Amino acid sequence: MNDSIFTQNIENWYVNNKRDLPWRHNPKPYLVWLAEIVFQQTQIKQGMGHYKRLVEAFPTVEKLADASEDDVLKLWEGLGYYARARNLHKAAKLIQSNDAFPKTGKEWESLPGIGPYTAAAIASVCANEPIACVDGNVMRVLSRTHAISDDIRAGTTQALMRKIANEKIQFAEHPGNFNQGMMELGAIICTPKKPNCNACPVQHQCALYNNQLDPSLYPFKSKAKPRIKRHLHFAFASNEPFVLLRRNPEKGIWAGLYLLPFNEGKESAFKKTGSLVKKGKHLLSHQEIHYYIWDIKTWKLLPDDHTDYKHAPLDKPLPALPVPLKKFVDAFVNL
């Protein structure tokens, strides 16, 4: 394949077809970095509201660094993968103490929450550094243009993709445009189902198109493990002027977040004293959480270990809660 023409086609297509996204108006490191963190494993439509609120609340890295972690988490509430918010905040403090943003991709990658993908994205867009981004979109595009049927879950396959993309980006006029073009192509044209091959700028550089192979077979991805089923029973006291919360352990799901006190298992510890006011199923990538919320009216005696508990007044914003609990508490407050 002629990499030079491939790269040119991607760049030209990107310049003429890119979506109007906030950080593209003026791609400064802060706005690009923030966007890359928000949109890790998160589709643009899903994360855009959070991104805009974060930029408004923290217009500069100094504002972000000076905020409390709780405030950052509150703005992250509902986005998931909450370690991203904590690492973002930590990195902001490091940038502030250095009094400068990193310059090279290697420097960016040394910050918490920034791996090979994010470092390449920021350095290519903000500093014209020719390092290829390899995300889910890029792997889909390359698996099709090069008819690669290896499992994209495997690290070796991702390394192969990175090698191919890095060869192509050497021909880029603006590496940032090539990287964003590859991802944009995967997001808009070379979609998982029913790709719009007629609108593709690298149609004639595509092994699948040229050989009339079925794009639904590419990329190949091995099956995910089945979800673990869990049953969580949460306690809520509707007659109190506060919500009693307990901080979750630092490991596992919703690490370090405040939750309603709960016990896990088929049996509820609150069955005798409470009434079931809500139950639901919350699906995560790897867990199927059946949750039950019991109204115990009042907290007659508080739990023994006092240290991890918090009384959150109902007339003030609550700490960041996981989605199912946030929905329940918000609905109660709005009654």
Place this chain on the structure above:
DNA sequence: AATGCGGGGTC
């Protein structure tokens, strides 16, 4: 190299 980590959208 494998695993865990959220939540929403689509078909």
Place this chain on the structure above:
DNA sequence: GACCCAGCATT
């Protein structure tokens, strides 16, 4: 129900 998403840190 299955799959996907501007991945990373940890083990």
